[in-house]
Amino acid sequence: MTPEELAGELSSGVLRPAYLVAGPEALLREEATAAIRAAVVEPASADFNHDRLEGDATTGGRLLDALRTLPVMAERRLVELREPEARRGGGLADALAEGVAGLSEGPVVLLVTAAKIDKRSRWVKAFAKPAALVACDPPKNAKAAVAFVSRLAERSGVPLGRGAAELLVESIGPQLLLLRSELEKASLLAGPGAKVERKHVSESVCAVAEQPIWDLTDAIGGGETAEALSVLGKLRAAGAPAPVILGSLASHFRKLARTRAGEPPRGHPFAVRKLEGQARRYTLRRLVMCLDAIHEVDAVLKGQGGLPPDLALERLVMGLSA
DSSP, X not given: OOHHHHHHHHHTTOOOSEEEEESSOHHHHHHHHHHHHHHHOOGGGHHHHEEEEEGGGOOHHHHHHHHHOOOSSSSOEEEEEEOGXXXXXXXXXXHXXXXXXXXXXXXXXXXXXXXXXXXXXXXXXXXXXXXXXXXXXXXXXXXXXXXXXXXXXXXHTOXXXXXXXXXXXXXXXXXXXXXXXXXXXXXXXXXXTOOBOHHHHHHHSOSOSXXXXXXXXXXHXXXXXXXXXXXXXXXXXXXXXXXXXXXXXXXXXXXXXXXXXXXXXXXXXXXXXXXXHHHTTSOHHHHHHHHHHHHHHHHHHTTOSSOOHHHHHHHHHHHHHO
């Protein structure tokens, strides 16, 4: 199901026994996860009824124990597991398949989140009905990105004028974190309760959109570490949020990986040639390692580990361009 379909189910009171929220778009995963938490966990008893487990530190036995524990002074409890494939061994995958199959419309709800999954895996297939796989994929085209902005504005209580969403997408591209940030800035410029018009978007939209990000990915893809660090510094100085930069790097390296694996890239011939040239610099194994490194920095930006965001990004850029 899509995140929109999930929101519709939850708003109508439908709650499934298990959810797998998966896909490369971090903002959609974040929103879907927050919606499920709000539907399951009662704030007054959250300390007793919300287990948070990390895939790299959780065994199959620990997961099954959590799923068999009944709620305390509440109707339901939530067991949340992040990135189950972060750890090899420990029986976690088998326990997931067993655990999902054993859940019904009872007091325990399982929520699994992952940036990437193998849909052929047994544990992933276990999230068939009555469980659900929530696909958090980036917009496929400008029309889908405009629809996302419109939904986001409606949820945030921000009225949009004619063409405002289209101009925002045209200026930023399908980068959801940045679209949310720029919508908030345009709303502040328009004033409380005022309609966001095209002129507000034009005045407030971040100039650090497409070209500087391309400069960064070009420098990284060309192995120009010093230039890449210089562009990164300019982006951060201009106010580009670290999650937005990281999201752009993740998107670019996924394209490189698909190209290296033999999938023909789409787009303008010039952009295609550039992507193919950069892909040849990396082996497919190295590109997978790059994506893993990007995921690790994503965890840092979310507060895991004591590394400052700027330092984490600098180290990442050095590693990607080496």
